[in-house]
Amino acid sequence: MDKNSTICNENTFNRVYKEHGKTIWRFIYFKCGNEAQAEDLVQDAFIKLWQNCAKVPVEKAKSFLYTITNNAFLNEVAHKKVVLKHAKHQPDRVENQSPQFLLEEKQYHEKLQSAIANLTEAQRTAFLLNRIEGKKYREIAEILNISVKAVEKRMSLALKSLRDEIGEL
Incomplete structure (x- = not known):
């Protein structure tokens, strides 16, 4: 070369x-x-x-x-x-679960998604920011430009509505 x-x-x-x-x-x-x-x-x-x-x-x-x-x-x-x-x-999670359990888990997941969709927009936003995004009430209040008390109220109503719709475990 x-x-x-x-x-x-x-x-x-x-x-x-x-x-x-x-x-x-x-x-x-x-x-x-x-x-x-x-x-x-x-x-x-x-x-x-x-x-x-x-x-x-x-x-x-x-x-x-x-x-x-x-x-x-x-x-x-x-x-x-x-x-x-x-x-x-990591334990092999799938093999240890019965088909009945997997079906119930799927049904519960669908029920939860439906219940979250039925929340008001304000409640759903606060709930998802807290439970999915992991934001603290203070952070949610800053993001939504509301008071911490308002976030607490929205979360309280969201959790009550979810409990009523899904039921206690």
Whole structure:
């Protein structure tokens, strides 16, 4: 390769791809054992090479590509380990629940959505800001430009209406 050419030149980039693409793919395929994953990792490496074409000299392109591909693979492996670690600590919620429970849960959710929709706009706004957004009464009062007492009243009426419509658990 011409030492004066740059990776930013499309012909030089294509030449680097043709020279190293297959060997880098084989290298990473041997590590991961998955053709599609190897293809994705190699493509991502060449994208990064193109994005950094001004910074990477032609003679260092091969090393750059191997390093980027290997690091991306190692990052994926580390991520999978974290996912598996957290999956072990999470109980499998779905398998432990009966179909009857799942049906009742769905019906309750629908009933709750309907009850929230039946609130007045003022009550619904205060309720959702507090219970969904996690805002404190003071923050809701500032957002709605009302007093804290007004927020308390709206929440009280909203909760009473929800209890009446849904019933106690």
